[in-house]
Amino acid sequence: MPFHGITVIGAGMIGAAHAAAYRQFAHRFGPTGNLHTVCDMNPDAARRLAADWGFAQTETDWRAVIANPEIEVVSVCLPNFLHTEVTLAALAAGKHVLCEKPLALDAASARSVAEVARKARSVSGTVFNYRRIPAIAAIKARIEAGDLGKPVQILVQFQCDYAADPLLPHSWRYELAKAGPGALLDVGTHAVDTMRFLFGDVAEVIGAISTISITERRLPLGATTGHGHVALSDKTAVVDNDDVMSALLRFTNGAQGYLSASRVAVGSGNRLTVEVMGTEGTARFTTEMPSFYEIALRSPDGSTGFTRVMNSPAAPDIGALGTVPHDAVSIGYAEWFGFMLHEFLTCCAEGRPFKNGSIQDGYEAVMILDEIQRASKRDR
Numbered sequence: 086m087p088f089h090g091i092t093v094i095g096a097g098m099i100g101a102a103h104a105a106a107y108r109q110f111a112h113r114f115g116p117t118g119n120l121h122t123v124c125d126m127n128p129d130a131a132r133r134l135a136a137d138w139g140f141a142q143t144e145t146d147w148r149a150v151i152a153n154p155e156i157e158v159v160s161v162c163l164p165n166f167l168h169t170e171v172t173l174a175a176l177a178a179g180k181h182v183l184c185e186k187p188l189a190l191d192a193a194s195a196r197s198v199a200e201v202a203r204k205a206r207s208v209s210g211t212v213f214n215y216r217r218i219p220a221i222a223a224i225k226a227r228i229e230a231g232d233l234g235k236p237v238q239i240l241v242q243f244q245c246d247y248a249a250d251p252l253l254p255h256s257w258r259y260e261l262a263k264a265g266p267g268a269l270l271d272v273g274t275h276a277v278d279t280m281r282f283l284f285g286d287v288a289e290v291i292g293a294i295s296t297i298s299i300t301e302r303r304l305p306l307g308a309t310t311g312h313g314h315v316a317l318s319d320k321t322a323v324v325d326n327d328d329v330m331s332a333l334l335r336f337t338n339g340a341q342g343y344l345s346a347s348r349v350a351v352g353s354g355n356r357l358t359v360e361v362m363g364t365e366g367t368a369r370f371t372t373e374m375p376s377f378y379e380i381a382l383r384s385p386d387g388s389t390g391f392t393r394v395m396n397s398p399a400a401p402d403i404g405a406l407g408t409v410p411h412d413a414v415s416i417g418y419a420e421w422f423g424f425m426l427h428e429f430l431t432c433c434a435e436g437r438p439f440k441n442g443s444i445q446d447g448y449e450a451v452m453i454l455d456e457i458q459r460a461s462k463r464d465r
């Protein structure tokens with residue numbers, strides 16, 4: 086099933102990751118996978134991204150992209166509050182759609198997208214790029230092989246510091262109406278999905294706590310992109326979504342989980358840390374050291390300690406898709422983002438569902454995020 090006209094809608098921080106990954110892999114699908122358009126309401130941002138990654142055209146109106154029959158593959162990289170509307174419009178027009186996380190601001194909206202996606206003939210998915218980290222996929226394989234025994238506990242922390250500077254401008258990210266919950270919906274989405282990926286369904290949110298540590302920010306004088314500094318006005322606006330969220334969960338497999346999401350954890354950068362404990366062993370990983378995971382298995386003689394397992398061409402995705410697929414050569418964010426996009430394009434080309442980060446996965450994650458948000462209000 087050939088496809089034509091790849092388009093990135095939203096030329097901000099993550100639009101660049103999509104554009105770069107399409108650039109890397111689209112040609113493997115033949116002349117059909119052409120880099121068609123970058124769309125952004127800010128024409129300069131669209132032009133810059135199109136020039137950087139070789140997209141042919143730019144556009145400022147996402148509705149024109151949806152109406153264009155030459156465009157068949159769409160990445161939705163817009164602010165959170167636009168995801169539902171644009172994804173539904175793209176699906177209605179028969180496009181293949183990869184929507185950035187979170188799929189929607191709340192579970193009801195996410196369900197509406199999931200229902201439409203289920204009936205659609207086109208391919209769709211939610212961006213859960215952290216599933217594609219080879220070490221995380223390898224840990225999942227160890228869990229499924231029973232190496233860690235019965236699941237007991239999972240700790241997932243997504244600690245960032247992109248909002249730690251109070252002089253960063255106010256933007257859509259700091260408004261509940263536009264972004265939804267703050268750190269929770271932004272990076273907690275990845276934490277929830279990683280937990281579901283490794284331990285399965287969540288049975289119950291036991292409790293949660295949320296904090297806003299920087300309660301107002303100055304308005305920008307011009308356009309904002311990502312987490313960059315811009316000139317600030319003297320006017321301020323209230324921050325009404327969480328800077329930090331922590332939650333306690335119980336899984337249907339009986340295990341317990343602890344999730345922490347922060348955007349103000351000074352020094353953390355953009356760090357996902359995962360630790361899974363079973364009756365027979367523990368595995369752990371951090372994005373700060375993406376070349377390996379560590380595993381400790383209970384031994385009959387009582388010895389303890391972790392063994393480091395380096396990435397290798399045998400690790401998921403590296404052998405087939407890695408740029409330098411050789412033992413212990415390090416890989417990073419752009420590469421595992423590319424692994425995800427490659428699979429999405431493969432599904433578009435073969436006309437089969439994109440299962441590893443489906444729209445349904447996006448919906449399930451938003452349901453849990455809703456529960457966590459409710460618990461944080463109840464437990465305040």
Ligand SMILES: NC(=O)c1ccc[n+]([C@@H]2O[C@H](COP(=O)([O-])OP(=O)(O)OC[C@H]3O[C@@H](n4cnc5c(N)ncnc54)[C@H](O)[C@@H]3O)[C@@H](O)[C@H]2O)c1
Pocket residue numbers: 094095096097098099100124125126127130145146147162163164165167185186187212213214271309310311312
């Ligand atoms: N998967 C990940 O790891 C990851 C990482 C970062 C961001 N994200 C997600 O990606 C999305 C975008 O985040 P970002 O950091 O790139 O934001 P950003 O603010 O850097 O970029 C958003 C872009 O959308 C444009 N835009 C806004 N409204 C528009 C409209 N109506 N029509 C056309 N263009 C419009 C803005 O001009 C801006 O260039 C968010 O939903 C975020 O949660 C995902």
